[in-house]
Amino acid sequence: MSASTSERLGARTTAFVALSRAILNGFLRDRSSVFFSVIFPLMFLVLFGGVFSNQGQSRVDMIQVGDVALLETMDAETREDFEATFEVTESDDLDAALEEVRAGDADVAIVMDDGVLVAHYTLTDQTKAATTAGALRAFVDGANVGALAEESGADPPFAVRFSSVEDESLEVIQFVTPGLLGWAVAMSAAFGAAATLQGWRQSKLLRRLQLAPVSTRTVVAARIVVTVGIALVQMAIFVGLGVVAFGLELSGAWWMAVPLLVVGTLCFMSLGLLAGAVTKTQEGAVNAANFLVLPMAFLSGSFFPLDGAPGWLQAISLAMPLRHLNDGMIDVMVRGEGPASALLPMGILALFAVVVTLISARLFRWDST
Amino acid sequence: MAAIEVRDLVMTYGDLRAVDEVSLDVGEGEFVGVVGPNGAGKTTLLEMIEGLRKPDSGSARVLGEPVWPRNPRLLPRIGVQLQASSFFERLTAREQIRTFAALYGVPAGHADEWLSRVGLDEKADARVEDLSGGQAQRLSIACALVHDPEVLFLDEPTAALDPQARRNLWDLLSGLNESGRTVVLTTHYMDEAEALCDRVAIMDAGRILQFDTPTALVRGLDAPVRIVVAPGQLGRDEVARLPHVLDAEESEDGTVLTTREPGAVIGHLAEHDLLDGVQLRTGTLEDVFLAVTGRDYRA
């Protein structure tokens, strides 16, 4: 390397470091951006991870009025299964029990009427009603079969045994950590780019930098490096807190989340640039970034899984980069997919970043007027 | 070689010709001022010469280099203070100037010296948002000078400064100019232009109406001189006997005589021993401005 080349490289490095430091300080001293990119998403993590995950699937509240043969004749094992589904309280007053069911304080009241088990329930919550009816019927059938078998002395022709396996859907914390992290990174990348572009344009700093011997590339690189650094810190905080406080379990290829986040950051910075390019004020830019990211977070499953969402919604969400970031993050961080599973999302995010950057570059102006 | 060569620069905003075929040469080491009312086109002209705006037509060269498109060879050799202060958000004054210094490869220690030179030592740790208007302006000037540029462009550098800070800046700029730097500034203060500049360009409505030394501008004005004689010294009939007096009127300061032959009038006053407390009022740049733009400067 010739002396002048290395000198130029040195000068560029000095400029790059100085710019990065200036941008980082500007970020760290802006309480609202620190709040919105780190604290605010963390509050969601604590909320989802800490509060909701403790509730588990709620059981069906059942009031047993008087003696109910079905319950009395159950063996210990069956009784355990039964209580996994029903939370039984006993009562002697049928009218009071019905009133409770009507008011929604209990889900079902059972009473024996002439050897027939009568279940009183409402249809307000249809899912619960169906669960209740189905489960009750199953237990009654089971008891009948048992009784018949005992009478005839023969084994029943069919038997069933349930054994639970780890199901495809994830524990709350497993799901929300990657999703909220994706949202947090998307938000801070988009806001950072939008606010910097607008703020610098309005303060004429963009103009002033144009007159300094520093290339656009160096300025952009500094902004990217700072934003990516912030994203990695966000990841460290999220994953650290998830593992330590909420029992988050990372799966094998979780480290692929790092390159995934880097590409995701670039993608959302480009959206921020777009927001900064089409707006005239800093507030406008931040609002536009918000307008892009927040609905996207809902539609991309950052806050709740899309598994149950209708097909058209799923289709829309596939057009959103955040959906692919979330999918990729969940796959590698908690679902235990191999490292290669992050490649497709990364490719899609990169494509988004390139296209949106090209659009923003076309709309770019040095001045606010 | 001329430090700045400007040929037929034109900039239009819609129907408005903000800069209208301006040509101008500035020699190396020259100190040039551009004066003109608000909206005259001073900032637009300067920004085209700095290479910040693409002119609609015409060309500008600085230190022999074309300024447009953005010329990286030229940038380290020029220093620019824009009319609006432009800073990195939420940095302190010291961080600010050090960042700019680093962009030009200037060490931090040198940057700190510049803070002292513009009297901002005490404010070094204050964020730019917390500086007063004048302090921010001084910081902005220091940021323009930190890399010791050969050609300096300052857009209303003294606009927000108190009289003391203004004087200090005058000294600073004169010093830089004496060490061979070329300086171009815009100002609304005629006394400033007169005190600092080798040549002054008077600009209005996008055109440069006059461009010459302050002395030549005033002389060219060919304005009558006013001589003020202390009150009560001159009777009405004495005034009538004075030669070459075009007009005479009484004011609080005394009798104001207007003449185009100040020498003859003064000689006459001396003969009659009336020179005590006599004041001579010649034309100023302000008069020149008034004459060429056809309007009162401060109006």
Ligand SMILES: Nc1ncnc2c1ncn2[C@@H]1O[C@H](COP(=O)(O)OP(=O)(O)OP(=O)(O)O)[C@@H](O)[C@H]1O
């Ligand atoms: N970006 C712009 N778009 C439209 N018009 C503009 C723009 N910038 C300047 N102008 C107009 O061009 C004219 C010259 O503006 P300029 O800023 O050069 O004046 P100036 O002499 O620097 O004034 P001042 O003394 O107030 O700084 C003004 O009439 C202004 O309104």
Ligand SMILES: [Mg+2]
């Ligand atoms: Mg101006």
